[in-house]
Amino acid sequence: MQAADILLAATGISKHFGGLAALTDVSISVRRGEIFGLIGPNGAGKTTLFNVLTGLYAADAGELAFDGQTITGSKPHRVARQGIARTFQNIRLFGGMTALENVMVGRHVRTRTGVLGAVLRTRGAAAEERAITRRARELLDYCGLAARAGTLARDLPYGDQRRLEIARALATEPKLLALDEPAAGMNATETATLRKLLERILAGGVALLLIEHDMKLVMGLSHRVAVLDYGEKIAEGEPAAVQRDPKVIAAYLGGTVV
Amino acid sequence: MNATQTRWRWLLWVAVALLLLAAPFLIEATLGRAWVRIADVALLFIMLALGLNIVVGFAGLLDLGYIAFFAVGAYCYALLASPQLAIHWPFLVLLPLGAMVAAVFGILLGAPTLRLRGDYLAIVTLGFGEIIRVLLNNLNRPVNITNGPQGITLIDPLQIGGFSLAQTHSFAGLTFTALHSYYFVFLACAVVSIIISRRLEDSRIGRAWVAIREDELAAASMGINTRNMKLLAFAMGATFGGVAGGLFASFQGFISPESFHLIDSIMVLCMVVLGGMGNVAGVVLGAVLLTALPEALRYIGPLQQRWFGEVFIDPSDLRMLLFGLALVLMMLFRPSGIWPARRRTAENVTERMTEKRHASG
Numbered sequence: 215m216q217a218a219d220i221l222l223a224a225t226g227i228s229k230h231f232g233g234l235a236a237l238t239d240v241s242i243s244v245r246r247g248e249i250f251g252l253i254g255p256n257g258a259g260k261t262t263l264f265n266v267l268t269g270l271y272a273a274d275a276g277e278l279a280f281d282g283q284t285i286t287g288s289k290p291h292r293v294a295r296q297g298i299a300r301t302f303q304n305i306r307l308f309g310g311m312t313a314l315e316n317v318m319v320g321r322h323v324r325t326r327t328g329v330l331g332a333v334l335r336t337r338g339a340a341a342e343e344r345a346i347t348r349r350a351r352e353l354l355d356y357c358g359l360a361a362r363a364g365t366l367a368r369d370l371p372y373g374d375q376r377r378l379e380i381a382r383a384l385a386t387e388p389k390l391l392a393l394d395e396p397a398a399g400m401n402a403t404e405t406a407t408l409r410k411l412l413e414r415i416l417a418g419g420v421a422l423l424l425i426e427h428d429m430k431l432v433m434g435l436s437h438r439v440a441v442l443d444y445g446e447k448i449a450e451g452e453p454a455a456v457q458r459d460p461k462v463i464a465a466y467l468g469g470t471v472v
Numbered sequence: 473m474n475a476t477q478t479r480w481r482w483l484l485w486v487a488v489a490l491l492l493l494a495a496p497f498l499i500e501a502t503l504g505r506a507w508v509r510i511a512d513v514a515l516l517f518i519m520l521a522l523g524l525n526i527v528v529g530f531a532g533l534l535d536l537g538y539i540a541f542f543a544v545g546a547y548c549y550a551l552l553a554s555p556q557l558a559i560h561w562p563f564l565v566l567l568p569l570g571a572m573v574a575a576v577f578g579i580l581l582g583a584p585t586l587r588l589r590g591d592y593l594a595i596v597t598l599g600f601g602e603i604i605r606v607l608l609n610n611l612n613r614p615v616n617i618t619n620g621p622q623g624i625t626l627i628d629p630l631q632i633g634g635f636s637l638a639q640t641h642s643f644a645g646l647t648f649t650a651l652h653s654y655y656f657v658f659l660a661c662a663v664v665s666i667i668i669s670r671r672l673e674d675s676r677i678g679r680a681w682v683a684i685r686e687d688e689l690a691a692a693s694m695g696i697n698t699r700n701m702k703l704l705a706f707a708m709g710a711t712f713g714g715v716a717g718g719l720f721a722s723f724q725g726f727i728s729p730e731s732f733h734l735i736d737s738i739m740v741l742c743m744v745v746l747g748g749m750g751n752v753a754g755v756v757l758g759a760v761l762l763t764a765l766p767e768a769l770r771y772i773g774p775l776q777q778r779w780f781g782e783v784f785i786d787p788s789d790l791r792m793l794l795f796g797l798a799l800v801l802m803m804l805f806r807p808s809g810i811w812p813a814r815r816r817t818a819e820n821v822t823e824r825m826t827e828k829r830h831a832s833g
């Protein structure tokens with residue numbers, strides 16, 4: 215494996231909440247063009263790791279490097295600019311904005327019109343605004359939400375809200391898309407559609423970091439998987455190998471991980 | 473939109489424009505000169521309410537000290553165009569200057585409050601508003617700058633070339649008193665404020681503000697520099713207030729700290745909330761209604777006198793009573809305002825449902 219292949223490298227990440235060690239010395243690395251699965255029982259620290267990666271939490275210890283640059287301690291908007299976009303486990307759309315507007319907000323970081331341009335409606339500003347709208351519509355279409363453009367985000371059915379979060383994240387032109395339980399609450403049909411969407415996104419050259427409790431989905435999609443338990447990484451490797459790992463099976467209370 | 477619709481739309485706009493231009497003369501002929509003054513004041517309040525709407529309506533930052541920026545603009549104008557400091561700069565310099573000074577004050581207020589939201593932000597901004605008023609009240613010792621509670625008098629009226637708005641002019645058979653001339657200047661400023669508000673709203677900047685209002689953390693994760701955007705909202709809102717303040721000072725010819733009380737901040741906030749937070753048209757409506765209604769209620773006193781021979785309810789008591797009642801009724805029946813923002817219409821109906829769904833997600 216060459217260093218240039220590594221898109222995201224998190225090394226020795228620790229994070230405490232008071233006396234609780236949510237993450238202890240966790241290291242993962244995501245390669246370009248791969249789907250990296252992150253699994254573990256409830257409360258294992260998966261979401262916390264996402265929050266550290268995207269700058270919402272500052273890690274107590276550890277280093278973050280993304281695309282050859284160090285992003286340790288970077289603010290969330292800087293991380294987004296660098297090329298990591300995310301979705302949230304407990305959906306966080308802009309509820310009072312339409313689906314289209316939600317995706318348009320995602321374009322913010324890749325556009326530049328300022329107050330003066332907007333107020334004077336300069337030719338450049340008008341052209342950029344049209345480009346934002348066009349791109350946002352394309353992305354809605356891409357995620358199967360074309361018919362929902364004018365609906366307020368909070369009025370969308372649950373599955374659509376999850377996909378809208380993906381469309382909004384894609385609008386920031388990420389190199390890495392971090393998805394926190396994208397299939398949660400979806401039925402089998404919706405999950406199948408989601409799976410196709412994720413495969414298409416991967417084919418488009420975006421690497422995926424995927425937290426998911428749906429084992430069939432995450433094991434089927436991921437090239438590699440890491441398992442967290444009580445804030446520690448207890449296993450990492452190809453899905454088939456990880457599934458047979460006794461430590462992993464024990465972590466899931468002796469249940470089967472299939 | 474087809475050609476006929478476009479044409480009708482044009483005709484509508486032309487009609488509205490003509491009506492607005494004729495308004496001061498129509499108002500004077502029907503309601504009397506006092507109402508021309510009320511129309512002038514309403515236009516100033518439109519500017520103020522639109523400015524506060526950027527902060528509260530778009531960005532969702534509850535500001536209870538907004539009138540401070542109005543005060544800053546007014547004092548900036550008054551100090552540099554009156555005998556107080558014996559300076560008489562032209563208003564074409566003073567209005568932009570007032571806007572800039574107010575913007576700086578906006579950032580001064582915004583910077584320390586960036587981490588605050590909701591109630592806490594409201595309390596700090598309330599304090600800021602009071603600090604400005606108390607400062608203006610006390611900056612007369614040891615060096616007399618603001619003339620303290622006595623205020624500043626003999627403020628220069630607006631003057632465009634040799635045309636002083638304070639004098640009465642005749643033109644095309646119409647008499648333009650100061651009230652009429654100011655009406656047209658204020659109308660132009662209000663229209664510009666509306667255009668600026670609408671264009672900002674439909675821009676990358678406006679969407680970033682609304683995104684922050686809706687979910688600040690998600691907005692930051694989408695790459696929005698929430699600190700800068702919030703400061704920008706405070707600065708833009710303050711700019712509107714600063715310009716309106718300068719116009720107010722020249723219009724009145726006299727200002728004192730008493731014109732800039734907490735109750736005035738709350739009044740402007742009510743205009744924003746009552747009309748329809750975040751919706752420019754609604755905010756304009758709110759400003760007009762809340763300027764005109766209290767004035768209209770003044771007539772209740774004489775009416776009681778005429779009908780019953782004595783005054784049972786003092787008009788100013790009635791004003792507060794009706795005002796309170798109106799707000800309570802609004803909360804109950806139209807919580808998103810009389811003319812709500814399209815984005816907010818469905819909010820209250822679905823809010824609880826959505827929250828439930830989220831909680832289970």
Ligand SMILES: Nc1ncnc2c1ncn2[C@@H]1O[C@H](COP(=O)(O)OP(=O)(O)OP(=O)(O)O)[C@@H](O)[C@H]1O
Nearest residue numbers: 231234236254255256257258259260261262263303
């Ligand atoms: N902001 C916080 N403050 C205090 N404790 C927190 C905070 N965020 C997470 N925790 C705790 O850290 C631990 C890890 O939580 P985290 O949300 O990362 O788990 P998870 O692996 O995402 O679980 P799930 O599968 O249920 O989403 C939990 O014990 C949680 O209660």
Ligand SMILES: [Mg+2]
Nearest residue numbers: 260261262303
């Ligand atoms: Mg989680």
